Amino acid sequence: MIQPFVAIRNVSKAFGKFQALQNVSLDVQAGQVLCLIGASGSGKTTLLRCVNQLVRIDRGGIWLDGDLLGMRVQNGRLHVLNDAEIARQRLSTGMVFQRFNLFPHMTALQNVAEGPVQVQRRKAGEVKAEALELLARVGLADKAANYPSQLSGGQQQRVAIARALAMRPKLMLFDEPTSALDPELVGEVLAVMKELARSHMTMIVVTHELGFAREVADRVVYMDAGRIVEEGPPGQVLSAPNEARTKAFLSAVLA
Helix, strand or coil, X not given: CCCCCEEEEEEEEEECCEEEEEEEEEEECCCCEEEEECCCCCCXXXXXXXXXXXXXXXXXXXXXXXXXXXXXXXXXXXXXXXHHHHHHHHCCEEEECCCCCCCCCCCHHHHHHHHHHHCCCCCHHHHHHHHHHHHHHCCCXXXXXXXXXXXXXXXXXXXXXHHHHCCCCCEEEEECCCCXXXXXXXXXXXXXXXXXXXXXXXXXXXXXXXXXXXXXXXXXXXXXXXXXXXEECHHHHHHCCCCHHHHHHHHHHHC
């Protein structure tokens, strides 16, 4: 049996008395796009942050490309990784947030090149050339010298995607990347994400853009109250869901 590229097993996470995730298990194969949908507070973002180790899980395990995240097995026992070890593991994932969080004092090119040079200690000349290619890939070849204040929200988010890709991640995570954008700017960001999907980048996407999920996702997962309620191909989950909660959510969104 082929091991999943991302394997999430019985993951639970509580914040005080609030149970954000309850025994969540998921598989994502290499090159697949998984879309997470559900109402605010359903656990989607928490799950994404657990995969990126921004949040430490209470129970369960997450594996990326065969590596157990946040833990190591030593002498038959599990040991929690230290912050430096977690930071090294986190380099395997790129994450794009709702807010762009670009460095305001740096140009688009500098924002994209900063991580590879400072964190991965790669040569500046090599990184600059790659950063220019990535800006071209997201349709911003002519904006390399622009500062974030000179860019639209959609352009800033595309720079943020290029910045994440510059770290050469194995997995891309998107946390509602279009939710902070004006409606007319959403399409340009989704177009970049569709291109990534066509290039077989493995992606987990939290989104309310059901049209995007229908077109691009290999699988859609509906979450509610920290649990997976329903999962399957987008045609099934979005057009003919089995669960009443999924039907109610989709009716509310479409309304």
